[in-house]
Amino acid sequence: xxxxxxKIIEVKNLKKNFKISKRMNGLPGHIANLFKxxxxxxxxxxxxxxxxxxxECVGFIGANGAGKSTTIKMLSGILYPxxxxxxxxxxxxxxxxxxxxxxxxxxxxxxxxLSWDLxxxxxxxxxxxxxxxxxxxxxxNLDEFMELLDMSNFINQPVxxxxxxxxxxxxxxxxxxxxxxxVFFDEPTIGLDVVAKEKIRxxxxxxxxxxxxxxxxxxxxxxxxxxTCERIIIIDKGSKMYDGSxxxxxxxxxxxxxxxxxxxxxxxxxxxxKLLKQSLENQFIDCEFTIEDKxxxxxxxxxxxxxxxxxxxxxxxAEKFTLKDFRISxxxxxxxxxxxxxxxxxx
Amino acid sequence: MExxxxxxxxxxxxxxxxxxxxxxxxxxxxxxxxxxFFREATGVIVxxxxxxxxxxxxxxxxxxxxxxxxxxYVTYGILIVFFTxxxxxxxxxxxxxxxxxxxxxxxxxxxxxxxxSDWFAAIGHGALGIxxxxxxANNVQIVWNFWNIIYCISxxxxxxxxxxxxxxxxxxxxxxxxxxxxxxxxxxxNTRKFANYPIxxxxxxxxxxxxxxxxxxxxxxFPATYLLDKDSGEFLGKTFCYxxxxxxxxxxxxxxxxxxxxxxxxxxTGN
Ligand SMILES: Nc1ncnc2c1ncn2[C@@H]1O[C@H](COP(=O)(O)OP(=O)(O)OP(=O)(O)O)[C@@H](O)[C@H]1O
Ligand SMILES: [Mg+2]
Numbered sequence: 303x304x305x306x307x308x309k310i311i312e313v314k315n316l317k318k319n320f321k322i323s324k325r326m327n328g329l330p331g332h333i334a335n336l337f338k339x340x341x342x343x344x345x346x347x348x349x350x351x352x353x354x355x356x357x358e359c360v361g362f363i364g365a366n367g368a369g370k371s372t373t374i375k376m377l378s379g380i381l382y383p384x385x386x387x388x389x390x391x392x393x394x395x396x397x398x399x400x401x402x403x404x405x406x407x408x409x410x411x412x413x414x415x416l417s418w419d420l421x422x423x424x425x426x427x428x429x430x431x432x433x434x435x436x437x438x439x440x441x442x443n444l445d446e447f448m449e450l451l452d453m454s455n456f457i458n459q460p461v462x463x464x465x466x467x468x469x470x471x472x473x474x475x476x477x478x479x480x481x482x483x484x485v486f487f488d489e490p491t492i493g494l495d496v497v498a499k500e501k502i503r504x505x506x507x508x509x510x511x512x513x514x515x516x517x518x519x520x521x522x523x524x525x526x527x528x529x530t531c532e533r534i535i536i537i538d539k540g541s542k543m544y545d546g547s548x549x550x551x552x553x554x555x556x557x558x559x560x561x562x563x564x565x566x567x568x569x570x571x572x573x574x575x576k577l578l579k580q581s582l583e584n585q586f587i588d589c590e591f592t593i594e595d596k597x598x599x600x601x602x603x604x605x606x607x608x609x610x611x612x613x614x615x616x617x618x619x620a621e622k623f624t625l626k627d628f629r630i631s632x633x634x635x636x637x638x639x640x641x642x643x644x645x646x647x648x649x
Numbered sequence: 650m651e652x653x654x655x656x657x658x659x660x661x662x663x664x665x666x667x668x669x670x671x672x673x674x675x676x677x678x679x680x681x682x683x684x685x686f687f688r689e690a691t692g693v694i695v696x697x698x699x700x701x702x703x704x705x706x707x708x709x710x711x712x713x714x715x716x717x718x719x720x721x722y723v724t725y726g727i728l729i730v731f732f733t734x735x736x737x738x739x740x741x742x743x744x745x746x747x748x749x750x751x752x753x754x755x756x757x758x759x760x761x762x763x764x765x766s767d768w769f770a771a772i773g774h775g776a777l778g779i780x781x782x783x784x785x786a787n788n789v790q791i792v793w794n795f796w797n798i799i800y801c802i803s804x805x806x807x808x809x810x811x812x813x814x815x816x817x818x819x820x821x822x823x824x825x826x827x828x829x830x831x832x833x834x835x836x837x838x839n840t841r842k843f844a845n846y847p848i849x850x851x852x853x854x855x856x857x858x859x860x861x862x863x864x865x866x867x868x869x870x871f872p873a874t875y876l877l878d879k880d881s882g883e884f885l886g887k888t889f890c891y892x893x894x895x896x897x898x899x900x901x902x903x904x905x906x907x908x909x910x911x912x913x914x915x916x917x918t919g920n
Contacts, residue, residue: 320916323827371919375748375917378752379751379752380748380751380752380915380917381915381916381917382913382914382915396913399751400754400755400756401754403751403752403753403754404754406752408752410745410748412745413744413745413748413749415749417666417670418670419669419670419673419674420666420669420670420673424666424669427662428662428663428666431658431659431662432659432753432754432755433753433754434655460673
């Protein structure tokens with residue numbers, strides 16, 4: 303499937319550092335700042351590689367400060383990379399900026415591009431002028447987005463009077479008016495309620511499937527990913543941790559079972575956890591267990607249930623330890639990603 | 650040709666938007682014009698009254714001093730119609746608006762300039778400048794002829810570009826330093842305070858600073874000496890009176906090169 307599609311983004315060994323000046327206080331500090339400023343170097347992106355193909359919808363996830371926004375800013379030509387190369391649709395974003403950006407759309411959920419005091423439609427008209435969008439294309443897109451994003455009842459209202467959900471939808475429409483083939487969404491669902499989020503997901507799905515728009519979608523909400531993306535790239539502390547299909551990730555790690563047990567009579571401490579792990583591993587040779595102390599005498603045990611049934615494990619535990627209660631659940635993508643962030647799963 | 654037309658039409662489109670935004674708060678906007686006018690006028694009056702006790706300083710009488718002021722205010726009024734975006738550049742960066750400009754297929758500097766005009770403050774400054782100009786020009790009896798008028802207009806335009814260049818340099822410096830407030834204070838506002846007086850009263854290093862380093866003297870001092878037919882006290886004095894527009898264009902061009910060079914270091918903001 304992949305090889306017939308065209309590569310739209312190619313990123314190689316991309317790096318970006320930020321120099322953060324450390325300011326000292328007091329008069330001597332000020333003088334020192336002036337003559338010998340101290341810097342701390344923050345490695346925001348530490349050499350990542352990936353390729354994205356036309357028509358994909360790729361979830362781009364990672365904990366706070368992982369370097370997602372920085373990567374998106376480099377991909378969209380806002381920031382100069384320190385090293386590495388980026389090729390998007392044959393352009394080098396920061397170098398061919400003016401020509402390049404006419405082909406992409408970008409939404410930063412945290413920062414609106416609409417004029418705060420003016421009706422939404424005025425900002426759209428300005429964009430029509432900026433991008434030199436032909437009138438018929440503009441009208442067609444506008445009508446379509448009005449319907450898809452349900453904007454008709456607030457299009458003439460000043461942006462400052464809109465709810466966050468309405469504003470976000472207007473922002474999304476604004477960044478797609480010029481029919482870009484590639485769209486970057488940086489947290490477009492931040493702070494929205496479930497209904498508003500769902501509307502945006504639906505829109506992304508539609509534009510991706512029907513209009514063949516390629517999306518890169520940053521979010522902290524795994525539901526966004528589960529419902530729109532087939533592929534995810536996980537980055538952590540500036541490096542790529544995982545790159546592959548969502549399904550594979552869930553198959554591989556979602557095949558695990560999570561067993562929460564509550565221990566009676568004994569106080570659970572580190573020693574206890576060690577003992578628990580030891581005896582499980584002695585009993586079920588070749589099986590891996592991830593054990594986590596959940597406090598209040600609750601312990602979470604994760605294991606793959608391909609070779610091992612939860613009945614076996616529970617029975618064994620009930621015999622050897624003093625259980626008060628237990629609960630079994632499957633692992634979903636949210637859980638997997640959380641574990642990855644916490645280092646519970648190594649990819 | 651088409652490019653110029655495009656840029657112009659976009660400029661108008663942006664201006665329409667800024668004016669429309671301002672008019673959302675009509676009363677506030679008018680109050681702002683008045684407030685600016687009276688704030689600045691008070692400053693001028695205080696200096697005026699102080700001067701009255703001196704009769705004249707270094708050969709300049711009070712009316713002639715007001716002519717110096719008028720150039721500062723008229724040029725500043727025009728400056729903030731066109732270059733507010735540069736003056737408030739730090740704000741554009743902090744709010745993420747500059748990121749947005751970089752995402753649009755138009756020149757970044759063009760958008761910074763076109764997207765922002767402090768219209769109502771401009772009315773305050775401009776009106777004060779025009780009042781001062783008319784008042785002082787009347788009292789010092791400048792003989793008006795065609796060349797004088799052309800001279801005034803071109804000097805004013807040159808003066809606007811000199812100040813715009815200073816703002817552009819400060820804006821570019823913000824790619825290297827986090828806070829540029831104090832740099833702007835130093836390079837622009839302090840220099841401008843000196844420019845309220847004829848530079849001939851200052852010690853030599855101030856004269857050199859005002860003529861060759863931050864050439865604010867070309868905004869008002871040299872044009873005023875020409876109109877008043879005074880000896881500027883500079884050995885190239887007569888030539889200096891004519892080159893304000895040249896200085897303006899050259900400075901702005903140089904500042905533009907510096908801007909382009911600095912833009913590569915743009916860091917955007919975290920959240
Ligand atoms: N303009 C900047 N100047 C200095 N440091 C920055 C800047 N932008 C980002 N950083 C730093 O770089 C790192 C990566 O930031 P980035 O915004 O890319 O993270 P992120 O993955 O988008 O996080 P979040 O989920 O919180 O949006 C962080 O440590 C951040 O503090
Ligand atoms: Mg971010």
